[in-house]
Amino acid sequence: MKKLLVPVIAGSFLLLAGCGEKTQVTVYKQGQYQGKPDTRPWDNAQFKNDRAAWEKAIKARTDNQNEYARVSGN
Numbered sequence: 001m002k003k004l005l006v007p008v009i010a011g012s013f014l015l016l017a018g019c020g021e022k023t024q025v026t027v028y029k030q031g032q033y034q035g036k037p038d039t040r041p042w043d044n045a046q047f048k049n050d051r052a053a054w055e056k057a058i059k060a061r062t063d064n065q066n067e068y069a070r071v072s073g074n
């Protein structure tokens with residue numbers, strides 16, 4: 001009986017530990033988003049705010065992930 005009681009008590013503590021509720025930080029107030037502002041993906045030092053260079057890099061990355069193009073040598 002004692003051997004069964006210890007795992008049952010330990011299991012019940014584990015189940016109850018998952019039932020807690022964490023407080024949430026509110027980042028939205030009256031129609032205004034209070035979080036980090038979004039930026040365009042090409043607005044950084046790597047692409048120097050050049051959208052065409054960013055699109056070219058994305059296309060090259062996509063082409064390198066295409067197994068059919070890599071195997072056939074296109």
